[in-house]
Amino acid sequence: MRHQVTIKDIAKQLNVSVATVSRALRDLPDIHPDTKKAVLDLAAEWDYQPNVLATSLVKSKTKTLGVIVPDLGYYFFSTVVKAIEEAAIAAGYSLLITQTQESYERELTNIQNLSRGQVEGIIISLSRETMNLDHLTRLQRRGIPLVFFDRDSDEIVASKVMVDNEQSAYEAVKHLLDSGCKRIAFLAGPKSVSVSNQRRLGYLRALSEAGIEEDPALIIHSDYFQDTATQQTHDLMQLSQKPDGILVVSDRLALGVLVALRELKISVPEQVKIVSFNNEPICSVVSPSISSVAQPLEEIGRLAIELLIDQIEHKGEDIPARVEVLKTNLVVRESSSNKG
Amino acid sequence: MRHQVTIKDIAKQLNVSVATVSRALRDLPDIHPDTKKAVLDLAAEWDYQPNVLATSLVKSKTKTLGVIVPDLGYYFFSTVVKAIEEAAIAAGYSLLITQTQESYERELTNIQNLSRGQVEGIIISLSRETMNLDHLTRLQRRGIPLVFFDRDSDEIVASKVMVDNEQSAYEAVKHLLDSGCKRIAFLAGPKSVSVSNQRRLGYLRALSEAGIEEDPALIIHSDYFQDTATQQTHDLMQLSQKPDGILVVSDRLALGVLVALRELKISVPEQVKIVSFNNEPICSVVSPSISSVAQPLEEIGRLAIELLIDQIEHKGEDIPARVEVLKTNLVVRESSSNKG
DNA sequence: GTGAAAGCGCTAACAG
DNA sequence: CTGTTAGCGCTTTCAC
Numbered sequence: 001m002r003h004q005v006t007i008k009d010i011a012k013q014l015n016v017s018v019a020t021v022s023r024a025l026r027d028l029p030d031i032h033p034d035t036k037k038a039v040l041d042l043a044a045e046w047d048y049q050p051n052v053l054a055t056s057l058v059k060s061k062t063k064t065l066g067v068i069v070p071d072l073g074y075y076f077f078s079t080v081v082k083a084i085e086e087a088a089i090a091a092g093y094s095l096l097i098t099q100t101q102e103s104y105e106r107e108l109t110n111i112q113n114l115s116r117g118q119v120e121g122i123i124i125s126l127s128r129e130t131m132n133l134d135h136l137t138r139l140q141r142r143g144i145p146l147v148f149f150d151r152d153s154d155e156i157v158a159s160k161v162m163v164d165n166e167q168s169a170y171e172a173v174k175h176l177l178d179s180g181c182k183r184i185a186f187l188a189g190p191k192s193v194s195v196s197n198q199r200r201l202g203y204l205r206a207l208s209e210a211g212i213e214e215d216p217a218l219i220i221h222s223d224y225f226q227d228t229a230t231q232q233t234h235d236l237m238q239l240s241q242k243p244d245g246i247l248v249v250s251d252r253l254a255l256g257v258l259v260a261l262r263e264l265k266i267s268v269p270e271q272v273k274i275v276s277f278n279n280e281p282i283c284s285v286v287s288p289s290i291s292s293v294a295q296p297l298e299e300i301g302r303l304a305i306e307l308l309i310d311q312i313e314h315k316g317e318d319i320p321a322r323v324e325v326l327k328t329n330l331v332v333r334e335s336s337s338n339k340g
Numbered sequence: 341m342r343h344q345v346t347i348k349d350i351a352k353q354l355n356v357s358v359a360t361v362s363r364a365l366r367d368l369p370d371i372h373p374d375t376k377k378a379v380l381d382l383a384a385e386w387d388y389q390p391n392v393l394a395t396s397l398v399k400s401k402t403k404t405l406g407v408i409v410p411d412l413g414y415y416f417f418s419t420v421v422k423a424i425e426e427a428a429i430a431a432g433y434s435l436l437i438t439q440t441q442e443s444y445e446r447e448l449t450n451i452q453n454l455s456r457g458q459v460e461g462i463i464i465s466l467s468r469e470t471m472n473l474d475h476l477t478r479l480q481r482r483g484i485p486l487v488f489f490d491r492d493s494d495e496i497v498a499s500k501v502m503v504d505n506e507q508s509a510y511e512a513v514k515h516l517l518d519s520g521c522k523r524i525a526f527l528a529g530p531k532s533v534s535v536s537n538q539r540r541l542g543y544l545r546a547l548s549e550a551g552i553e554e555d556p557a558l559i560i561h562s563d564y565f566q567d568t569a570t571q572q573t574h575d576l577m578q579l580s581q582k583p584d585g586i587l588v589v590s591d592r593l594a595l596g597v598l599v600a601l602r603e604l605k606i607s608v609p610e611q612v613k614i615v616s617f618n619n620e621p622i623c624s625v626v627s628p629s630i631s632s633v634a635q636p637l638e639e640i641g642r643l644a645i646e647l648l649i650d651q652i653e654h655k656g657e658d659i660p661a662r663v664e665v666l667k668t669n670l671v672v673r674e675s676s677s678n679k680g
Numbered sequence: 681g682t683g684a685a686a687g688c689g690c691t692a693a694c695a696g
Numbered sequence: 697c698t699g700t701t702a703g704c705g706c707t708t709t710c711a712c
Contacts (some may be wrong), residue, residue, distance in 0.1 A: 004483075004689095006688095006689055006690085007690070016698075016699085017698065017699045018689085018690080018699095019691080019698075019701095020697085020698060022692095023697095026691090029697095030698085031697065032698085047478055049452070049456045049457070049482075051397075051456060051688090051689050052457055052458060053393050053458070053690090054457075054689035054690040055691075056690095057391075057393045057394055057397055057705070057706095058691050058692085058703075058704045060704070072412050072422070073415070073422065078418055081412065082413065082439070095438070096437075097436075097437040098435070098437075099422070099425060113392075113434055115389055117389070117392050117705090118392060118393070142344060142387065142389075143344075258625075259625075282622055282625070285595050285599075285626060286627070287626070346705055347706070357683045358683090358705085358706080358707095359708085360683075362708090363707095366707090370681055370682085371681065371682085372682085375681080390705085390706080391704090391705050394688090394706040394707090395705080396706095397689065397690095397704090398687075399688085399706090
């Protein structure tokens with residue numbers, strides 16, 4: 001057969017109405033066992049597949065959710081997406097996964113595509129470039145539920161799944177101080193990324209509590225490229241007052257830092273201690289292994305779906321936005337251990 | 341407004357027919373400039389978004405392609421998917437990305453979901469568990485174009501984008517032999533994975549050319565888990581005749597091998613040399629850095645889209661399946677260098 | 681230039 | 697238990 005089999009084809013063949021076929025297929029009551037069997041058999045024989053477009057159109061429900069992340073190449077995002085997918089499937093939803101590649105333009109078009117009736121709600125982590133949130137408020141005005149995770153914005157009221165970045169950074173810096181560091185640098189992300197800024201606050205709080213004055217020369221904003229981190233570490237180590245500890249905003253960048261220190265023959269952790277974020281598997285593989293702040297990735301994904309479905313199923317009821325803040329967990333390894 | 345704006349709403353407001361609105365929106369000729377302007381203005385004001393479900397249904401075209409990969413957590417897949425996405429967008433298609441998490445069940449349901457009218461074609465890399473290909477031949481019978489990459493099967497005739505795994509492994513082993521190895525082991529993937537089996541053939545060819553007899557004790561099938569690789573390396577090193585070179589089917593497993601050798605205080609590359617596959621970024625970061633076979637990831641993605649769209653646009657013309665086999669590139673690093 | 685009508689594949693009353 | 701009818705939002709003839 002040239003075209004996809006439809007219920008019409010089955011109805012014609014069996015000399016019944018399409019309504020009857022539809023009922024049989026959906027296992028509704030009020031249908032004669034024999035008719036039902038005939039329909040099911042023929043459907044199987046012809047490999048009938050219901051057209052979800054048609055069903056979605058008439059029900060105005062797609063049972064599909066959208067996910068927008070900056071880059072699936074990051075361990076953090078691919079792992080959270082995996083958890084989101086598990087939870088979505090468990091709840092009877094399918095997933096449309098898209099990436100922005102950190103581009104605001106791509107975020108716009110992704111949002112637009114998804115919102116043209118394809119999904120019932122969207123989970124998003126903002127692109128690095130995103131400053132303007134009009135595309136998202138427009139979404140909300142049209143009644144499409146939205147949940148943020150990781151990279152959010154204060155300018156929008158919505159449900160969010162976050163970790164306590166401020167506190168995590170505070171604890172990481174405190175750990176460095178406890179390990180004997182006196183002068184701690186912060187290799188941050190781009191100025192526009194909320195996560196990075198929240199961590200900066202925790203970094204500053206820990207310093208101030210320890211009576212250490214903030215030194216702007218020790219806060220460096222990176223572009224998230226490993227090579228840049230290497231370069232910037234070289235710069236840091238040229239300061240007259242070199243740091244003896246570095247808090248790094250991500251494991252990827254920490255790798256770049258390690259490369260630079262190796263080049264400079266500065267030993268880790270003896271001369272410089274390092275703590276970074278994400279706790280990617282790579283942390284335990286490199287030498288020295290990297291101390292890193294672990295995020296509850298599965299829980300983030302699970303909660304994001306929970307908050308989203310919550311909104312979808314209570315649509316129109318105008319329920320308040322829920323913001324969940326999760327705890328992190330510092331995993332200490334060689335890069336910040338106290339060998340001396 | 342409570343519901344999404346439709347062309348009907350706009351038509352009513354403007355006292356024109358839905359056909360006129362539809363024409364204006366799609367920039368068709370035969371429409372008065374004033375009418376058109378009025379429609380466009382109102383559409384913008386009301387933030388009208390066309391319902392793609394409806395459009396797709398009537399046109400029986402979704403302009404969407406499906407991608408099914410085992411796991412986006414692998415660098416290989418996330419990078420190829422990124423390339424696929426670029427190419428798809430450039431060609432005017434959207435992408436539906438799904439993962440099987442290496443489960444045959446999930447592959448079935450993913451195929452089924454996508455084939456219920458959502459996509460015009462599918463790009464797939466098989467799950468580790470997939471032995472039976474009925475779900476895919478059924479797809480083809482229903483006229484849905486299919487393109488394989490990386491993990492394929494000989495049991496199905498379809499367009500494919502592959503790399504020359506046999507030759508790559510052959511060259512990698514030859515490199516090990518040239519570097520002085522006399523006894524080379526192969527840490528393979530699961531027996532069911534085509535890629536791994538193809539590499540085994542190249543491994544054997546290189547050995548036989550060098551006049552070395554195959555030793556079954558040196559071919560180990562792993563489950564793709566790093567920890568297992570560590571364990572299996574320990575086993576290998578307990579043989580009375582230890583290997584002095586190991587070809588490893590993936591970088592992840594090579595990390596596991598390195599861990600074992602470190603534990604055993606066997607130095608790399610002095611006592612054992614290692615070459616693996618994929619050339620993940622991690623290869624150049626660990627110490628010793630890992631020699632690895634690089635695949636042309638961008639080209640794989642680009643070609644997969646090309647082959648798929650080729651089939652879609654010539655549907656019904658019964659064009660023959662195209663199989664593209666790409667070359668790889670061995671990147672030599674410390675793990676196989678000739679220090680002595 | 682514009683409108684009326686049919687239809688994409690399916691579901692959902694409502695009769696019978 | 698089954699069929700008829702209307703309609704989801706949009707496109708596409710075919711008239712006027």
